[in-house]
Amino acid sequence: MTTQPAEAPEHGDAEQGHADHGHTEHEAGHHDHPSELEYIKVAAILAAITLAEVAVYYVKSLEGLLVPILLVFSTIKFAIVALWFMHLRFDSRLFRRLFVTGILLATFVYTIVLATFHRF
Amino acid sequence: MAVTTSEGTHTEGSNTDSGEGHPATSTGLSNEKVAMWAFLGSECLLFGALISTFLLFKGRPSVPGTPTPKELFDIPYTSVSSFVLLMSSLTMVLALAAIQRGDQRRLRIWLLTTALLGATFVGGQAYEFTVFTREGLNLRTNLFGSSFYVLTGFHGAHVTIGVLMLLSLFSLSVKGRLPTERAETVELVGLYWHFVDVVWIAIFTLVYLIP
Numbered sequence: 001m002t003t004q005p006a007e008a009p010e011h012g013d014a015e016q017g018h019a020d021h022g023h024t025e026h027e028a029g030h031h032d033h034p035s036e037l038e039y040i041k042v043a044a045i046l047a048a049i050t051l052a053e054v055a056v057y058y059v060k061s062l063e064g065l066l067v068p069i070l071l072v073f074s075t076i077k078f079a080i081v082a083l084w085f086m087h088l089r090f091d092s093r094l095f096r097r098l099f100v101t102g103i104l105l106a107t108f109v110y111t112i113v114l115a116t117f118h119r120f
Numbered sequence: 121m122a123v124t125t126s127e128g129t130h131t132e133g134s135n136t137d138s139g140e141g142h143p144a145t146s147t148g149l150s151n152e153k154v155a156m157w158a159f160l161g162s163e164c165l166l167f168g169a170l171i172s173t174f175l176l177f178k179g180r181p182s183v184p185g186t187p188t189p190k191e192l193f194d195i196p197y198t199s200v201s202s203f204v205l206l207m208s209s210l211t212m213v214l215a216l217a218a219i220q221r222g223d224q225r226r227l228r229i230w231l232l233t234t235a236l237l238g239a240t241f242v243g244g245q246a247y248e249f250t251v252f253t254r255e256g257l258n259l260r261t262n263l264f265g266s267s268f269y270v271l272t273g274f275h276g277a278h279v280t281i282g283v284l285m286l287l288s289l290f291s292l293s294v295k296g297r298l299p300t301e302r303a304e305t306v307e308l309v310g311l312y313w314h315f316v317d318v319v320w321i322a323i324f325t326l327v328y329l330i331p
Contacts, residue, residue: 036217043210050206054199057329067330074325077206078318085209086314092149095157102161106168113172 032090042084049077142304156308160315167319170271171326177263186262187255193328194248201244202324205279208237209317212310222300228293231306234313235286238279245276268327275323278316285309 034042053073056062062069083089088096142150182188215230249269252258257265289309292298298305 033217036214039210039213043207046206047203050199050203053325053329054195057195070325070329074321077321081209081314081318081321085213086311094147094149094154098157098161102164106164110168110172114175117176119176
């Protein structure tokens with residue numbers, strides 16, 4: 001008996017996602033990762049952002065803007081590691097969806113918890 | 121039962137190679153990798169709970185005479201620890217790149233470097249805990265102490281597990297049991313390792329830097 005797999009639409013998404021990079025999923029599945037030089041450049045950017053975070057922490061004149069600035073820096077670092085080092089930028093969209101679903105669910109649930117206890 | 125995918129028809133349960141380093145699956149994706157991402161998604165909820173508990177108790181009136189975060193935190197020291205963990209993510213991807221091109225020697229170097237950087241981070245955390253305990257903050261001192269130790273302790277336990285997995289990979293490579301065809305095993309451990317790194321990125325900002 002021949003059947004279509006239940007996950008077929010996701011596979012299609014994956015193919016579409018990789019098509020954006022000009023490759024099929026088969027090609028992009030494991031072999032479309034960045035070069036070592038690109039990894040080193042990404043790490044240098046992460047190091048620079050970390051340095052900026054610590055520097056901002058000590059600048060008295062930025063005290064009022066400290067929280068939003070630090071949150072932006074942190075989000076950028078998080079995204080860079082997830083997209084480049086964890087290869088979410090290059091791999092199937094299904095992986096991205098699984099991870100982002102976890103993050104969004106956690107953010108949604110715990111924002112409600114903190115709001116309930118008047119922490120905003 | 122035969123299953124038709126965009127890559128052709130195969131029999132379920134067979135070990136037909138997909139050509140991507142894993143057996144053929146109905147999604148065309150590695151089942152192990154899908155499982156790892158689902159696991160990491162669920163870990164977001166675990167750490168989300170721990171971080172929000174810390175935020176919930178942060179700033180609450182403390183027991184008089186007990187230390188506060190501002191008195192205890194040594195930002196330059198924790199910044200160096202954070203940098204060490206961040207750079208271990210670089211060495212991890214370099215290990216993956218090495219096995220993917222069949223360079224076993226560099227794979228071992230980068231795996232060992234990543235494990236050493238991870239162990240340095242955990243050692244730094246153990247030292248920090250020792251200092252805090254000497255200053256009078258333990259798990260039962262106040263709400264800050266409880267939530268801080270549980271959050272950072274859970275993260276430290278994750279890093280320790282990661283170090284053990286890296287050392288296992290190193291051992292497999294030395295024994296010649298980690299050929300290029302098993303690059304996905306390194307990738308899966310790498311995903312876990314990068315995850316503990318991104319969790320620390322959030323902890324460093326929310327726990328240490330934001331007053």
